[in-house]
Amino acid sequence: MAAQSQIYAGAFADPVFQAQSVFRTLMDGFARPGTITSLAATASPPLPLGKASGAVALTLCDHDTPVWLSLALTKSAVPQWIAFHTGAPVTETKDDARFAFIEKGGAVPSFDQFALGTQEYPDRSTTLVIEVEALTGGSKLIAKGPGIKDETIVAPQGLPDPFLDFWTDNRAIFPRGIDLILTAGDAVLCLPRTTKLSAREA
Template sequence: MGAHTEIHASAYAGAFTDPVFQSQSVFRALMDATARPGTILQLGASATPPAPLGAGAGAIALTLCDDGTPVWLTSALAQSSVPAWLSFHTSAPVTDIKPDARFVFIEAGGIVPGFDQFALGTQEYPDRSSTLVIEIASLNGGPEFVAAGPGIRDEIIVAPQGLPDIFLTLWAENRGLFPRGIDLILVAGTDVLCLPRTTKLRRREV
């Protein structure tokens, strides 16, 4: 069995076993996580996409992507069976043009491009922007940031592990573009933490 056959087979497998129920579960979790930024929630469903895309990111792709949501993938994802898998299960077109992407997927350990390379929306249509789905090692145990803003009572500590060192700078620049800007979904396994562009982050002073 050649490599080609294996790639072929993996593109058709690994979707939800109960699509309606599982996609509703994931959608609800994402809505809740967006309404309560910085709170870690379980997606309640997982997919088995081709490597290097993870279970949680795969579930998010199956839930949010369709033929009207162009997707940008890192080179590692683009060179895997992931584009075929996305195309087969969601009909989402894969684009090389970052500002055209509605959703952006970055595998764990992948290079995170500058946020301003993607669609930031316009003053009139701030929602015409990209959402970045970034897989990381863990949603706990990393550098501690204090998050504040809509949906957060007072403030909350977030400590994602596996974001680039310049993350805080990237995020501050993104915040400065408000109401334009990208939104972030951080994923570890099947847990998620959302950081909409309205969320302010600062380093926690020890």
């Protein structure tokens, strides 16, 4: 019974209003890459999916958006929770997914394993949602590109060691490529494929 209650509980209390609020926050985040924003509405999904990642799933996923989940999420009640509250099908094939979710500390595949879109339809790509330890306090990266005046510094904690290589390869195939949402607690940091990242010299 406890497992069943996990599946049915934890969604938005006011789905339309709260989903609209989260959507606006995410769109603003993609318009201003590297900005850390707290979500006004969060979810309480089954562990190990985090609150902000759960809110992203409730807002962006629907029956037309196949979802890929990391192994730990697949083995939890998360697939049933997402299916019940959003109708989104779960796929085992990364490049079929419109959205992909990885829990905090989970292994992050190289980004080229996901759907990268095509030259004609670059929007047919995966948006990758990764929960990290924190959105500040990590190794500093310089972010430049549309929506950023001059440059800004992003420093998430808990990114995989090859993250910068993954991102550089992703940026090189623009307009194709994935978009990235980093989450921690109730906060998000968005990085569209247009953003260029480089290591900041100590």
